[in-house]
Amino acid sequence: MPRPPEKKRSNLRDVAAHAGVSVATVSRVLNASGRVSPETRARVQAAIAELRFRPLAAARAINSGRSRMIGALLPSLDNSTYARVIDGLEARLAEHDLSLMVARTGEDRQVELARARQLLEAGAEGLFLAGRTRAPALLELIAHYRLPAIMLAYWDPDGPIPSVSYDNVAAVAAAADHLRGLGHREIAVIHGPRATNDRTAQRLETLAALGDGLRYAPFETELSFAGGAAAARRIAQARGPATAALCFSDMLAMGAMAGFQSAGLVIPRDMSVLGIEDLPAAAATHPPLTSVRLQVQRMGEEAGEAMARWVETGERPAPLCLDCELIVRASTAPPRG
């Protein structure tokens, strides 16, 4: 059956012709730049509406030299943490009429580099990066073009890229301190892949350097609920001395609770479990999860604001460190005996 032909997208010239004005005038109406008489404006707007005209961002970008788009290179989306970060970033960028384009890196620095190039080809005016580790070529790229770049999720005030982040060292120290205060001495540490994730590595190094007399036994696993559960089952089966599990994320902690419970342990009687992040879910688990609250959404908002200012005014933001807070709930208690 014959169908009506696809309508061509109309352009500035079409609109100008339709309204009986020049392209410059249409452009002025579009950008609210320069003076246009009310009658002309009305005529142009009518033409725009009638022709369903929408300016092509690519054409604007090529002229203005600005895409108004910022790129974010994040490890994964399968993770409510980064969903919350994105929320914050987008909200603030939108206030400055900037848009966000997200690419996933899977913690692979070569992928990160490749996706960064792609974002830059797409016109990204700045980049958000997670963690401190970079492919050298990416660092070089950023330096070469003086590209606005902000580092998330890793506090490092002295690096080449300004951090807007919570402080992993403080978070892990607060967690350890809480367990020590309760009387725990043998701690199982449940964490995601260390080799590829510098935040995890930094947290583990922090524990090792704490010198608080506690023993930390690391259990590496997949960074997910199922991974946390698997680690907990390993810990339970080993019948080791651990009386508490310090989990490097709430998702891990939730999985760990399920894993311990499957093994017949009662939390916190037989095992204390502690998370980091304080997801909205943490207050609703059984038992409610003690966790170190990271200001994840706020990190996104602050970083978004800082980036907007950077690309608009050229002023490089000062590093910003967000503090964390231990939220004590029912999943931690003194060890038995």
Added chain:
Amino acid sequence: MPRPPEKKRSNLRDVAAHAGVSVATVSRVLNASGRVSPETRARVQAAIAELRFRPLAAARAINSGRSRMIGALLPSLDNSTYARVIDGLEARLAEHDLSLMVARTGEDRQVELARARQLLEAGAEGLFLAGRTRAPALLELIAHYRLPAIMLAYWDPDGPIPSVSYDNVAAVAAAADHLRGLGHREIAVIHGPRATNDRTAQRLETLAALGDGLRYAPFETELSFAGGAAAARRIAQARGPATAALCFSDMLAMGAMAGFQSAGLVIPRDMSVLGIEDLPAAAATHPPLTSVRLQVQRMGEEAGEAMARWVETGERPAPLCLDCELIVRASTAPPRG
């Protein structure tokens, strides 16, 4: 302190001059179109490398009329479901050298329309849409421009937009059938906002129309772990007749398990809990969660492939319905007594 000036991004002309050839030749090298002698090619490539040249996507797009970008309008990212969909979409699109740009709608049809316009201005060659409900203006836009659009997460073979989806009706029917087979008669249904989510509405209508003699009591809550937990506490406190909770997502089900357990109920002895989706976490919960497996990632892959074909060859894809499968685990059992 004085810093070296920001380097300007080099363009085709710079490369051409540097290599001693014309811009046309550089363009040929870039696109592997037309014949170029090996020596010239080498010279051009050296110039490209030296000047760190990367073609600007906007400029290519404006000429070729193609952005090679597809937009996805999804309700939320704070939800591993859509993270899995995005995985699938991106993987297949990338195989065809197409990129994906995601925008969140929050199930708001006006937001969806606005974000769709934004994606189209950014040059999107096609759109992925979640669910069936649209702002009329968006439907009209799609029809007007014959815009490739694929509907996800709602099976409707007869709608104006081709579906690539699992079947919510079948999923809910499988869940209900399982509970009926176990002997349950009074079912609490835990679900997210009905008014804004047509998948939820369709599932509820399916249950109401089942005519299987079971009684379904709906409990609407926030679509999250915490929401599931809150609903479960309400159900437990009401001390109603429900012996099973049918949850419209695994996240809700995981929260519901925690909520019931907090209220002192033992699963499945005092309450059976059943989810829909079969997240990777479902097998690791305590007890392991019975769930209806939806092929979420596969939906993303199939939709990505269909879209790639559509924009490359112009052939509109046939609707595709993915089947679901009940995965019985330990969270469901016959009612007591």
Added chain:
DNA sequence: GTGAAAGCGCTAACAT
């Protein structure tokens, strides 16, 4: 095999 030149849709001087 290579180059010159005409645009793509828009913005921004510069005229009027």
Added chain:
DNA sequence: ATGTTAGCGCTTTCAC
């Protein structure tokens, strides 16, 4: 207040 025109960085005929 409005129009004319020269580009932005690239692709793509069309000559040679």
